[in-house]
Amino acid sequence: MEFTSSINQIISHLEKIQSFNAQNPLDDTRKYLETMSLQLSGKKEAVAMIEELHVPIENHEVPIRIYRPKGKGGQKSSAIIYIHGGWFIAGSFETHDAVVRKIANKTGSAVIFVDYRLAPEHPFPAGLNDCIDTVKWVIENAESLGIDADQIGIIGDSAGGALSASVSTQIGELLKFQVLIYPAADNKLNTKSWETYETGPVLNKEGGIQAWKWYHPEGENTPDPLAVPVLIKNFKNTPSTLVLIAEHDALRDEGQELAEHMKEAGIPVQISFYKDMVHGFMHMGEVLSEVQLAVNEMADFARQHLETVEK
Template sequence: MQLTSKINTILHHLEKIQSFNAQDPMDDTRKYLETMSFQLSGKREPVAVIEELHISLEGRDIPIRIYRPKGRDIQKSSAILYIHGGWFIAGGFETHDAVARKLANTTGSVVIFPDYRLAPEHPFPAGLNDNVETAKWIVHNAENLGLDTDKIGIIGDSAGGALATAVSTQIGEYFKFQILIYPAADDQLNSKSWETYENGPVLNKQGGIEAWKAYLPEKEKTNPLAIPVLIKDFKNTPPTLVLLAEHDPLIDDGKKLSENMKNAGISLQISFYKDMVHGFMHMGEILDEVQTAVDEMAAFAQEKLDSKNVG
């Protein structure tokens, strides 16, 4: 495995991160992601307006953050539902804030970011249900939110890519495009890339096994909505862009998911990021590829939002 000097610098930095006052292994995992994101994401771009509110449902609320790059008074804005990663067990507003800000400013779209429920406290399908409910809420409240229901897309990274795929499989008619960033698509962790990168960089196989175990109840182990590579009918899934990183144990799973989508007739583009590792979108302090990827996503989104047809 040949890694660039910049990637090696990042990996040396990651080795030195220690979670502050971690209470248990799960807390340690969550704090590690927070620390990594804070230290490596770079300066957070200012966004014109950022709002925080809750979607009230029977028995629970879903916290959401809304990034408005053009301010609050814009009507009929395009919108993106952004679903964060973190192995289904970690992540939230602070870990993915820098990415959400970049996406909002570069695309010019309102980015809506749900802080969905995490495993193991809330295993599948809790997080998926929260994201489906958020998508429905966006559509049903579009006028009050100043959004155009004909210009909505969905983006998910890593575990968020699995969740985005499942959301689109159910209600893809809501979206003009989908973008999956190094998606976590299979719980088996038995691909060639998992063999190659069993011990990293960034991810390791044992951590993946534990994450899927925390997320996936025994009775759901063959549920395609939990494990995207098992999906056969992608139904109304919109045109999709998949971003893959070269040195990522998830790359083969992402390729398999992409192949399944293509075979199902989904309009698909795959973009390969040479030399990159899993989670590189959090490494904008050092990697120019972060802005390159955001620019590519923005161009894809704009093309699909401007298109008259969803195919």
């Protein structure tokens, strides 16, 4: 396989990252993602305001951040729920901060980042339930949040793409659109793209197998389609969907397969193929112009479905 000079530069950088004082492989994975994001995301855009709240759910709370875009007045805002990636075991406010800021400003929507519970401490369906319950809470409290409850979309990347797809099958009638960015849709890791990119770049099969075991321990023998969305049969509530696929990504084929399943179910689906890109490229804005291109494409897609977004 051949990579562009920019991707080779990124791969070389990734090989040099060392997690500071990692206590174990899980801690190493979490710190690696934080370090990668911090070093490669580039300069963070200013937004009008960032609010941190806690969503009360049964016997715990889900932390969220609301990013208010620049230049918006006092009217009710459209909103985008953002569900982050990290193999279901990593990811935080900080790992996706730069990306979420870009999306907020470009779409003109408030972006609500969900800091859902992670495996292995909280395996499936804890994280999914947090995401579903947070969407419901946002809609129920839209008035006080300054959000238009009828103008809400959802975006998920990688593991967050899997979670988003499952959220949409449950409560998609509440959402105007969905964007899945290189979704982690299958726990089998046996596609052609996994064979090609088994050892990277960015992802590796050994880490993926461990992550799925932590997230969905029963998945090897009795997989739940809400954990493994490539197995979903009923997409009845799913809104119009945009799927972003990266060429040099182990998850490429399963993302494509999920998109095709949605199409077969009659869901309006656009598939956008990012040539030369690797998994996680949305975190690499310091080097890759494609990050802004992808943000622009997502914003255009949002404009098609959110009435309150400025045309």
